[in-house]
Amino acid sequence: MVECDPSRSGTRGKHSELVKSQKVRLNPNRFDGLFRVTHPSNRADPDQMPDSAVLPQHECGLFGVFGHPNAAVLTYYGLFALQHRGQESAGIVTSNGPGTSFQMHKDMGLVSQVFGQNELARLKGTRSIGHTRYSTTGTSTIKNAQPFVVDCVRGQMAIAHNGNLINADILRDELERRGSIFQTTADSEIILHLLAQPLDNGGNVLAALRRIEGAFSILIMSERELIAVRDPFGWRPLSLGKIDGAYVLASETCAFDLIHAEFIREIEPGEVLIINEHGLRSERPFPDARPAFCMFEYVYFSRPDSIMGGVNVGKVRTEMGRELARRFPVEADIVVPVPDSGNYAALGFAEELKIPFAHAFVRNHYIGRTFLQPSQLIRDFDVRVKLNLIKEMVAGKRVVVVDDSIVRGTTARARVVNLREAGAKEVHMRVSCPPHRFACHYGIDFPDPEKLIANQMSMEDICKYLGVDSLGYLDVEGMVRATGKPLNSFCLACFNGDYPLPVDPALDKFIMERREQRAKALADQEAQPTLFTHLK
Ligand code: SF4
Numbered sequence: 001m002v003e004c005d006p007s008r009s010g011t012r013g014k015h016s017e018l019v020k021s022q023k024v025r026l027n028p029n030r031f032d033g034l035f036r037v038t039h040p041s042n043r044a045d046p047d048q049m050p051d052s053a054v055l056p057q058h059e060c061g062l063f064g065v066f067g068h069p070n071a072a073v074l075t076y077y078g079l080f081a082l083q084h085r086g087q088e089s090a091g092i093v094t095s096n097g098p099g100t101s102f103q104m105h106k107d108m109g110l111v112s113q114v115f116g117q118n119e120l121a122r123l124k125g126t127r128s129i130g131h132t133r134y135s136t137t138g139t140s141t142i143k144n145a146q147p148f149v150v151d152c153v154r155g156q157m158a159i160a161h162n163g164n165l166i167n168a169d170i171l172r173d174e175l176e177r178r179g180s181i182f183q184t185t186a187d188s189e190i191i192l193h194l195l196a197q198p199l200d201n202g203g204n205v206l207a208a209l210r211r212i213e214g215a216f217s218i219l220i221m222s223e224r225e226l227i228a229v230r231d232p233f234g235w236r237p238l239s240l241g242k243i244d245g246a247y248v249l250a251s252e253t254c255a256f257d258l259i260h261a262e263f264i265r266e267i268e269p270g271e272v273l274i275i276n277e278h279g280l281r282s283e284r285p286f287p288d289a290r291p292a293f294c295m296f297e298y299v300y301f302s303r304p305d306s307i308m309g310g311v312n313v314g315k316v317r318t319e320m321g322r323e324l325a326r327r328f329p330v331e332a333d334i335v336v337p338v339p340d341s342g343n344y345a346a347l348g349f350a351e352e353l354k355i356p357f358a359h360a361f362v363r364n365h366y367i368g369r370t371f372l373q374p375s376q377l378i379r380d381f382d383v384r385v386k387l388n389l390i391k392e393m394v395a396g397k398r399v400v401v402v403d404d405s406i407v408r409g410t411t412a413r414a415r416v417v418n419l420r421e422a423g424a425k426e427v428h429m430r431v432s433c434p435p436h437r438f439a440c441h442y443g444i445d446f447p448d449p450e451k452l453i454a455n456q457m458s459m460e461d462i463c464k465y466l467g468v469d470s471l472g473y474l475d476v477e478g479m480v481r482a483t484g485k486p487l488n489s490f491c492l493a494c495f496n497g498d499y500p501l502p503v504d505p506a507l508d509k510f511i512m513e514r515r516e517q518r519a520k521a522l523a524d525q526e527a528q529p530t531l532f533t534h535l536k
Pocket residue numbers: 235293294295296297439440441442443444491492493494495
């Protein structure tokens with residue numbers, strides 16, 4: 001690691017030499033820590049700025065209720081609290097128990113757009129499961145919106161899934177050979193088909209769950225039971241709560257707070273929790289696996305008011321900021337967060353170094369889709385429409401910007417341009433997690449690795465590209481220390497390439513679509529000789 005103390009005056013030249021003399025350490029495959037740019041006047045070229053920034057997308061949000069007369073309304077509010085986990089589609093399925101029909105409503109859009117009073121009034125029943133979706137496998141269309149429902153030999157069943165299966169194509173091939181007809185391109189439907197198999201065809205719920213591999217937190221509703229499942233690695237969160245004697249399940253505990261439900265406990269990795277009229281029962285059908293909770297839930301995805309692994313997410317982020325400040329201190333006039341997910345790390349950073357904290361970026365919370373592409377008229381529109389800068393706060397100041405992550409670097413670069421144009425004297429960037437260099441195959445939609453800036457550039461080049469005076473990333477040890485948990489509790493694959501479960505590098509969110517295209521091409525090839533034979 002090349003380290004320099006950016007708070008010392010006159011270090012710029014020395015650091016430049018240091019960087020040059022240790023070029024071997026600027027390997028983009030290694031974490032190199034803090035960099036101070038050798039040409040502070042090097043500003044980002046706005047004309048080269050891409051139109052839109054790409055941030056990793058959230059996965060999905062789950063909410064379930066068993067035994068409450070207002071199951072649909074509680075699920076609506078639960079999904080509302082989990083909206084940050086998926087904004088493409090939302091759905092709720094309700095049931096009144098054995099002998100009654102499942103009711104379902106789902107559509108594309110935000111929870112508040114998909115459900116009105118009429119839709120909720122039609123969703124009768126005391127049990128329900130709900131889902132907000134961001135697509136991690138399968139395109140974003142209504143046919144892939146969840147929950148999925150089937151009516152099979154085992155009665156009605158509904159499923160909602162958060163995560164990514166890594167053996168989805170193999171299982172789907174097998175099921176199709178046995179006659180299953182799929183309605184969607186989502187991996188989650190595979191689980192439903194496995195569950196729906198007749199008992200004499202291996203259709204046992206626990207046996208079916210043992211067939212799937214990868215990241216999965218799942219809610220399954222049958223006519224008699226509500227079942228919560230968490231994969232043995234525990235990649236995605238899932239918690240149990242209680243309200244008015246009814247059980248509730250949610251991806252994040254912030255959903256319990258909104259409906260005044262009491263948080264009971266997290267569903268443990270590898271646990272299958274069955275809720276029915278007799279109460280709760282736990283099964284553990286999976287072989288043991290090492291824990292691999294997604295570190296990015298703490299860094300970026302989850303809401304700061306949620307509890308994960310017994311710790312508050314906002315507190316962990318604040319501690320990450322403190323770790324970052326201790327590792328890469330800087331003399332500055334203000335600490336500016338990139339809202340919202342950078343807020344807590346910036347607070348910890350500012351508190352640790354006793355530098356004033358300033359909300360200089362103002363976030364617009366009401367952005368819908370922008371159909372016009374004004375890139376020719378308004379430079380870096382996509383960035384400015386989300387965050388605007390209060391110029392008076394930064395003019396003439398030495399500014400430290402704290403962000404939770406840098407993915408492609410385009411957004412960060414545009415923010416630095418904003419700050420420079422507003423008259424900031426110095427701009428230092430601090431990031432509360434290590435550089436992202438690898439793909440995620442467990443349910444987070446990162447851009448392709450070749451689009452990840454840390455995969456493509458050395459730290460020195462990133463520093464120059466962003467146009468900052470210095471750049472410091474928190475290291476893996478500091479990030480993990482901030483959680484208060486051991487290193488081996490986490491999946492860190494997108495940071496260090498150490499995948500807890502081996503994956504096919506060709507696996508991405510469109511694998512099912514490509515599979516359909518392959519099948520069509522094969523069918524076309526097979527059709528050719530028949531046609532020629534016939535013509536002869
Ligand atoms: S690879 Fe990264 S984003 Fe994906 S599960 Fe692991 S820590 Fe989370």
